[in-house]
Amino acid sequence: MPATATATDPGNSRTRSWWGWGYTDAHPGDAECVEMGALLPGTLTRPLPIPRVADLAIDSPAVTPPPSLAHLVTADPEARAAHTMGKAYRDVIRALRGRPGRIPDLVARPTEDQEVADLLDWAGEHQVAVVPFGGGSSVVGGVEYRGDAHRAVLSLDLTAMDRVLEIDTVSRSALIQAGALGPVLEEQLRPHGLTLRHFPQSFEFSTLGGWLATRAGGHYATVHTHIDDFVQSLRVVTPAGTGLSWRLPGSGAGPSPDRLFLGSEGALGVITRAWMRLQERPRYKASASVAFTDFQRALDAVRAIAQSDLAPANCRLLDPGEALLSGASHDGSSVLVLGFESATAPVDDRLAIALDMARAHGGTGEAPKAERDAPADAAVSAWRSAFLRMPYLRDGLARMGAVVETFETAATWDRIPALIDAVRTEVGAAALKTTGHAATINCRLTHVYPDGSAPYFTVAVAGRPGDEVAVWDDIKAAATDVLHRHRATITHHHAVGRDHRPGYDLQRPAPFALALRATKNALDPHGILNPGVLID
Numbered sequence: 330m331p332a333t334a335t336a337t338d339p340g341n342s343r344t345r346s347w348w349g350w351g352y353t354d355a356h357p358g359d360a361e362c363v364e365m366g367a368l369l370p371g372t373l374t375r376p377l378p379i380p381r382v383a384d385l386a387i388d389s390p391a392v393t394p395p396p397s398l399a400h401l402v403t404a405d406p407e408a409r410a411a412h413t414m415g416k417a418y419r420d421v422i423r424a425l426r427g428r429p430g431r432i433p434d435l436v437a438r439p440t441e442d443q444e445v446a447d448l449l450d451w452a453g454e455h456q457v458a459v460v461p462f463g464g465g466s467s468v469v470g471g472v473e474y475r476g477d478a479h480r481a482v483l484s485l486d487l488t489a490m491d492r493v494l495e496i497d498t499v500s501r502s503a504l505i506q507a508g509a510l511g512p513v514l515e516e517q518l519r520p521h522g523l524t525l526r527h528f529p530q531s532f533e534f535s536t537l538g539g540w541l542a543t544r545a546g547g548h549y550a551t552v553h554t555h556i557d558d559f560v561q562s563l564r565v566v567t568p569a570g571t572g573l574s575w576r577l578p579g580s581g582a583g584p585s586p587d588r589l590f591l592g593s594e595g596a597l598g599v600i601t602r603a604w605m606r607l608q609e610r611p612r613y614k615a616s617a618s619v620a621f622t623d624f625q626r627a628l629d630a631v632r633a634i635a636q637s638d639l640a641p642a643n644c645r646l647l648d649p650g651e652a653l654l655s656g657a658s659h660d661g662s663s664v665l666v667l668g669f670e671s672a673t674a675p676v677d678d679r680l681a682i683a684l685d686m687a688r689a690h691g692g693t694g695e696a697p698k699a700e701r702d703a704p705a706d707a708a709v710s711a712w713r714s715a716f717l718r719m720p721y722l723r724d725g726l727a728r729m730g731a732v733v734e735t736f737e738t739a740a741t742w743d744r745i746p747a748l749i750d751a752v753r754t755e756v757g758a759a760a761l762k763t764t765g766h767a768a769t770i771n772c773r774l775t776h777v778y779p780d781g782s783a784p785y786f787t788v789a790v791a792g793r794p795g796d797e798v799a800v801w802d803d804i805k806a807a808a809t810d811v812l813h814r815h816r817a818t819i820t821h822h823h824a825v826g827r828d829h830r831p832g833y834d835l836q837r838p839a840p841f842a843l844a845l846r847a848t849k850n851a852l853d854p855h856g857i858l859n860p861g862v863l864i865d
């Protein structure tokens with residue numbers, strides 16, 4: 330039976346930062362920034378001031394919408410500033426240094442599909458570049474226009490389209506508007522005992538449409554974690570018309586129309602709504618952590634667990650640096666965070682078997698605790714809270730002039746040990762060369778598969794004050810080169826955007842690039858949609 334739900338924003342009384350991560354009231358204060366900076370010798374002695382929109386040079390909009398669309402569009406400086414860039418380190422430091430990217434001329438907030446189509450029609454007639462914008466949490470330059478300086482730019486913010494329109498409890502799926510932020514969407518599903526169960530680290534500040542357009546990866550380590558797996562059907566508004574795929578549990582009818590738009594990053598069309606497969610909320614949970622003195626043996630343990638049929642919800646391996654940083658270990662050991670959950674049956678047995686497998690590879694861990702009865706163990710809790718706090722701390726370190734950023738990849742198991750070693754050595758050497766300081770490079774495995782895994786690296790180093798962007802670009806170029814030589818993907822879940830174009834262009838087969846170009850020409854004949862992303 331169809332059910333409708335009303336959108337709510339649980340966090341709407343708090344102020345979102347226009348330049349940094351999340352809510353302004355959660356940002357570290359000056360004293361905490363100084364304390365963090367002291368951990369990286371060579372950083373500034375005082376934090377850079379919080380940037381103010383009033384200090385930005387914001388030109389008058391180069392374009393005016395027609396009266397019929399004027400009510401959807403704003404030229405408010407705060408709104409324009411907040412839609413200028415994503416939330417990568419590169420974005421944050423440019424805002425802090427008063428050098429943000431190209432500020433869009435206008436921000437539009439459509440409330441229904443027809444308004445999206447009307448905005449695209451108008452933009453096509455006037456050659457206005459349109460950048461679809463969900464939560465704006467892109468870390469790859471996905472929402473930042475970097476094309477011709479004379480072209481007008483419209484940021485198309487989808488967040489006013491944030492409702493769960495219909496729930497089919499029989500087929501356990503829901504029709505959801507693309508602009509719903511994670512908490513807004515889950516709040517509407519909760520009364521039905523259902524969940525999308527897609528929890529990227531950016532969950533609070535990213536949208537369903539953004540997840541679909543970037544093929545986001547959720548928090549879970551195995552099985553259902555990529556947003557792709559939950560898609561039943563998509564509605565996409567393109568300059569060439571609107572398409573709606575059929576709701577099907579599976580179909581072998583030629584190439585999948587949904588697959589064309591998953592990962593299309595706003596370059597082929599605007600995803601306005603999707604039927605998504607839902608899950609029951611888990612009732613049984615159990616978690617534990619295992620310490621290893623030997624990282625290679627820890628990798629072997631994770632591989633064994635990933636190649637079993639245990640399917641842990643969480644199977645994150647933290648190297649010693651990552652474990653120290655998150656408070657999961659203080660003695661130089663690597664830590665494997667294991668978690669199981671189910672809506673159907675207790676999971677303690679599965680956790681016990683996984684722990685036995687870890688111990689067989691030299692791991693030491695405490696007896697498992699079922700989370701229904703007892704809190705998760707200390708290392709698991711420490712890791713979880715550090716995980717959510719991390720982006721705020723990154724911005725605090727950026728205010729100290731430090732260079733702190735992450736990058737992620739995936740490769741088959743046979744390549745993983747050499748890949749991780751090469752990143753540590755070669756990216757470390759590049760960081761030393763460009764800054765004169767030794768970098769901290771930590772690694773964790775975020776997602777594991779029977780045939781490989783996704784290592785996620787964090788780099789922290791004192792920058793060259795005032796030159797932090799160039800420093801990061803040097804380091805990132807070295808990282809791209811290492812990944813390419815080791816046949817590791819340029820991104821496992823952070824998308825391509827503009828920053829990953831060099832790696833993506835190398836990775837994709839030439840005939841596929843031809844097909845993508847032809848598709849872009851067919852669907853977006855005026856080239857207005859997110860120019861520079863995926864294909865020129």
Ligand SMILES: Cc1cc2nc3c(=O)[nH]c(=O)nc-3n(C[C@H](O)[C@H](O)[C@H](O)COP(=O)(O)OP(=O)(O)OC[C@H]3O[C@@H](n4cnc5c(N)ncnc54)[C@H](O)[C@@H]3O)c2cc1C
Pocket residue numbers: 350415416417460461462463464465466467468471472487507508528529530531534535536537538539540541542543544545546547548593594595596598599600601720822823824826859862
């Ligand atoms: C601290 C932090 C943690 C993160 N953690 C994760 C993580 O765990 N997993 C993960 O996968 N990613 C993660 N990311 C990256 C980012 O959150 C994801 O790429 C996310 O899917 C982007 O969603 P969004 O709504 O913010 O999209 P935006 O950043 O607004 O847009 C991203 C891209 O999608 C396009 N787009 C947005 N909405 C639409 C639409 N409706 N139709 C068509 N195109 C659209 C945009 O044009 C852009 O190219 C993280 C980022 C940060 C800053």
